[in-house]
Amino acid sequence: MQLDLPARFAADLGALWPEDERSGPLGLAVSGGPDSLALLLLAHATMPGRIAVASIDHGLRPEAAGEVALVERIAAERGIPFTPLTVTLAPGNVQAKAREARYAALAEWAQEAGLGAVATAHHADDQAETLLMRLNRGSGLAGLAGVRASTTIDGTDVVLLRPLLGWRKPELSAVVEDAGITPALDPSNTNPDFDRARLRARLDEADWLDPVQIAASAAHLAESWQALNWYAELDWHEMVMRDDSAPGGLGYTYCANVPRVIAIETILAIIAALGGHATRAEAARAWDRLWAGENASLGGVLAVPGVERVEKVGVMMRVWRFRPEPARSLN
Structure with missing residues (x-):
């Protein structure tokens, strides 16, 4: 791993989660794909002994159990505490229900393990895809703000961090390759039945688009949304009466x-x-x-x-x- 990468990761994480605000280890959601494995490797290089890993089997693919085992092995080789999680999905949109179940399981794990925060491996390419998809759907400011760099898991006070939003997917893949690890590849990421996969394929062809700059625009929109929320809270206190x-x-x-x-x-x-x-x-x-x-x-x-x-x-x-x-x- 290049020497400057852990320092870069430490700076990105510190901007979201300052040292003096940390009350426990950092939990990492790791699927076995290249992005989340890079998160594991960067976090381990930056803060060894202060991280824990969880991997989730959604019960959707027979390969998932092997992917969880892959993450367990990589964590064990580095002495990182590991927790396998299994979820059952409610009926409905598969991707939406999988997301709900995944975050609920991560929140429960974080609370039981006494973690200070949970981090996921969303990166600049993910953020660019999210913003463009929501623009195409006519989303309002709340949706256009994209995934937040720092928030809490819905319905809980568990801090959720995304320290890789300034990183490109190829950079993360290179971190894993340099470590000699072969990541798992989820076929749904290239399945044209899913809107995101179709958009991802189009973005790969549009080399004039810069995902990092698109992600930066999403961050600016998130700041605007934060300002709007501040004003709405003031409106509630000043202009709403029981x-x-x-x-x-x-x-x-x-x-x-x-x-x-x-x-x-x-x-x-x-x-x-x-x-x-x-x-x-x-x-x-x-x-x-x-x-x-x-x-x-x-x-x-x-x-x-x-x-x-x-x-x-x-x-x-x-x-x-x-x-x-x-x-x-x-x-």
Whole structure:
């Protein structure tokens, strides 16, 4: 391994996870493919004795058990603690359900093992593919931000890191090759039945596109999304008031005076506070109706628009009242 690569990895990891914030070992999700094996090798060279490895069998391919065994052997040769994980997928979109099950298993492993964070091997090429796929689907800012360099696993406080987002896939493959390791190759990565595989093939042909720069754009979008979230939280605290006079004593009044993209996040927060759930697309449609002066119903919540004088600001404003949707009559 080139001498500068561990230093580069250490810098990238340190930017996401400073030394003084580390409360336990770094857990690595390693599939046996070239990207995650490079993550293992770089982390081991950078912080030996302070990492642990898990490999997941999703039960989708007979080769998966052998890939887990490959990772176990490589970890054992380096004295790295290893945990095999097996998941059962819920019905539905296979790739989406596999992702949900994988992260849930990693979170449970991290909590049981006392890990400080979990890292995955997403790299610049992955990020570029994600951004282009979501652009093609008309995604909003939340989707265009791509995979986050640092976040938490959904529903938990387990820190999730992606320190390789500035690295190209060929660089990572070279790390594994230099170590004399033959990685496992997942055939789904080149299966044209999957959108990502088709896009990956096209990107390989478009040598004028720079995945690192595309990934950098995704990082800029992520910063914009973080700023929007900050403003939405401020909007929640400043412009949303609990309404105990609502039927059942549970409701919220929202003084809607911010750009639509921020109001959508506030609407989602109100729906969640009332025990409901809605998508951003549903919240966007609700905003359109409310702004036009029409009632909106979403996530089991009824929203009624109006214009009132708001005492705290002393002006007339759009005021939207949210309450649980009345039960429908069966007659």
